[in-house]
Amino acid sequence: MMRAIETRKKVVTGIFVVLLVAFVLFPFAVMISMSLKEPDEQFTVPPRLIPQRPTVVNYFHVFGRGSMFARYFLNSFLVAGSTTLVVVAVAIFSSYGFARLYFPGRMGFFTLLLLSQLFPLAAIIVPLYRIMSRVGLIDSFLSLIIAYLAFSVPVGVWLLRGFFTGIPRDLEEAALIDGCTRWQAFWKVVLPLVRPGIGATASYVFFITWQEFMFALTFITSAEKRTLPRGIFDFVGQYETIWGNLMAASVLICVPVFVIFLFVQRHLVGGLTEGAVKG
Amino acid sequence: MRSHKTNSGKAREWFPFLLPFLCFYVVFMALPVLWSFSLSFQQGGLLGGTFYVGFQNYRSVWDDQVFLTALRNTAYYTVLVIPTIMVFSLFLAMMINQMHRLQNFVKACIFLPLLSSAVPLAIVWKALFTPGREGPLNYLVGLIGISPQNWLANPALVIPSIVLFEIWRGFGFWTLVFLGGLDTIPKTLYEAAEIDGAGIWGRFRNITVPLLKPTFLFLAVMGVIWNFQLFDAVYMLTYGGPGYSSYSIVWYVYRNAFHFEKLGYAATMGIVLLVLILLLTGFQRRVMEGK
Numbered sequence: 042m043m044r045a046i047e048t049r050k051k052v053v054t055g056i057f058v059v060l061l062v063a064f065v066l067f068p069f070a071v072m073i074s075m076s077l078k079e080p081d082e083q084f085t086v087p088p089r090l091i092p093q094r095p096t097v098v099n100y101f102h103v104f105g106r107g108s109m110f111a112r113y114f115l116n117s118f119l120v121a122g123s124t125t126l127v128v129v130a131v132a133i134f135s136s137y138g139f140a141r142l143y144f145p146g147r148m149g150f151f152t153l154l155l156l157s158q159l160f161p162l163a164a165i166i167v168p169l170y171r172i173m174s175r176v177g178l179i180d181s182f183l184s185l186i187i188a189y190l191a192f193s194v195p196v197g198v199w200l201l202r203g204f205f206t207g208i209p210r211d212l213e214e215a216a217l218i219d220g221c222t223r224w225q226a227f228w229k230v231v232l233p234l235v236r237p238g239i240g241a242t243a244s245y246v247f248f249i250t251w252q253e254f255m256f257a258l259t260f261i262t263s264a265e266k267r268t269l270p271r272g273i274f275d276f277v278g279q280y281e282t283i284w285g286n287l288m289a290a291s292v293l294i295c296v297p298v299f300v301i302f303l304f305v306q307r308h309l310v311g312g313l314t315e316g317a318v319k320g
Numbered sequence: 321m322r323s324h325k326t327n328s329g330k331a332r333e334w335f336p337f338l339l340p341f342l343c344f345y346v347v348f349m350a351l352p353v354l355w356s357f358s359l360s361f362q363q364g365g366l367l368g369g370t371f372y373v374g375f376q377n378y379r380s381v382w383d384d385q386v387f388l389t390a391l392r393n394t395a396y397y398t399v400l401v402i403p404t405i406m407v408f409s410l411f412l413a414m415m416i417n418q419m420h421r422l423q424n425f426v427k428a429c430i431f432l433p434l435l436s437s438a439v440p441l442a443i444v445w446k447a448l449f450t451p452g453r454e455g456p457l458n459y460l461v462g463l464i465g466i467s468p469q470n471w472l473a474n475p476a477l478v479i480p481s482i483v484l485f486e487i488w489r490g491f492g493f494w495t496l497v498f499l500g501g502l503d504t505i506p507k508t509l510y511e512a513a514e515i516d517g518a519g520i521w522g523r524f525r526n527i528t529v530p531l532l533k534p535t536f537l538f539l540a541v542m543g544v545i546w547n548f549q550l551f552d553a554v555y556m557l558t559y560g561g562p563g564y565s566s567y568s569i570v571w572y573v574y575r576n577a578f579h580f581e582k583l584g585y586a587a588t589m590g591i592v593l594l595v596l597i598l599l600l601t602g603f604q605r606r607v608m609e610g611k
Contacts, residue, residue, distance in 0.1 A: 284447060
């Protein structure tokens with residue numbers, strides 16, 4: 042009797058997992074499938090997920106002559122990478138401050154962090170655009186990096202703070218008693234312990250800057266400086282949508298972040314949800 | 321209990337750590353918002369000079385039928401997304417919470433849509449939304465006897481279609497946050513309730529829901545903040561159309577700033593959006609904490 046209930050529960054869970062995974066992965070499967078199809082095979086009745094005549098010609102097109110895709114890739118890496126470096130440099134110190142802060146102004150700082158989430162990007166894009174064009178930075182990577190810092194610094198500080206609060210205070214107290222300065226205790230005792238958190242924070246900031254579209258669309262005007270989310274429009278085609286090329290480019294945009302995610306998955310998922318729950 | 325003196329000493333000690341954040345915050349967040357506020361009293365182009373016009377932009381906003389449509393669309397969209405995604409994600413989280421071996425695999429899977437840019441994801445969904453019999457989504461609904469729809473060109477269907485896309489894109493985060501919340505509920509509570517004869521529904525209503533209140537509040541507040549900023553999906557899937565049917569507030573801000581060169585007006589709507597978000601989230605806190 043008990044065993045029958047157990048088996049039934051397992052079957053139900055099994056069906057549930059299959060359905061859920063299918064729901065999440067189906068669009069990705071369509072993306073890959075369409076990237077491997079010739080134009081005449083894209084939309085058939087009934088639709089086919091497995092291409093009948095699979096081809097990699099779309100991928101060749103994406104990297105082919107006259108295509109700037111490789112360039113966009115490099116641009117995206119440069120912009121997302123530099124933003125991430127700055128955010129991590131800032132967050133390492135400030136998150137620690139936030140995690141350990143106990144003086145009366147503590148609540149004020151938290152309100153600041155929260156407020157930064159409330160400011161819609163639409164409210165800062167106009168003035169930022171004006172500042173950038175005044176100082177001649179519009180259409181430069183620096184303008185994008187600065188705009189990205191505006192929203193990713195608070196996110197990075199908030200995320201990394203969760204990892205610092207997980208480190209017991211006793212460790213630093215012991216180091217202080219042993220004659221370390223506050224700075225040494227931080228640099229030599231706490232920081233090495235929080236390394237997985239730094240990795241998770243860095244990759245999350247990389248993900249959100251790699252994705253960003255609105256600033257990438259408005260701040261960059263010349264073709265050779267575009268980042269991937271904007272550059273992908275090159276493959277739309279002039280008269281009709283060339284789905285195969287678009288999908289091949291889409292697959293290639295997703296690959297780097299998915300690979301990074303494989304390495305940081307455990308820490309990142311844990312850190313994000315804990316930070317949210319603890320508030 | 322620490323004395324006040326050591327506390328303030330502590331403040332001085334921690335200030336250098338917080339300084340880099342404060343600098344970035346003031347320069348890249350606070351100043352642009354203030355400048356936006358000042359721009360909202362001006363008129364002029366993207367690059368040229370501007371002049372002050374007092375409250376004229378604010379008056380125009382309330383008379384602007386397109387803005388009111390965008391506001392209505394955004395509100396309708398948000399009202400559709402938040403309850404649906406909340407119920408769906410909570411259900412998923414409770415199912416995933418009971419798993420053992422597969423849990424990490426499932427968590428990684430539902431994270432994937434969060435990782436990729438909205439642009440490639442919207443491109444795929446645009447293909448899925450293809451009208452006519454050859455559209456994949458039309459094929460799927462055809463299996464349950466629904467005739468082919470023109471998802472993105474039908475004014476009645478366009479916002480629900482965007483909602484479907486955004487739910488698929490966002491539910492992973494909501495589910496993971498709910499999982500984190502469920503983790504904080506002690507298992508012993510459920511066991512005690514079971515001994516007292518509480519059924520599944522009773523345990524859900526009397527333990528899970530009340531103890532998840534902070535999680536609900538967090539998600540409801542963040543949900544409003546994020547969804548009121550709907551832009552990428554509109555740009556990618558509909559360009560605001562058909563007509564004004566899928567104009568969102570941020571889409572209209574973007575149009576005014578970068579297509580019509582009405583900078584002051586765009587800034588004004590940005591400020592109105594900020595005030596709306598502040599009011600709504602404040603209201604949510606009130607309601608949820610009052611209960």
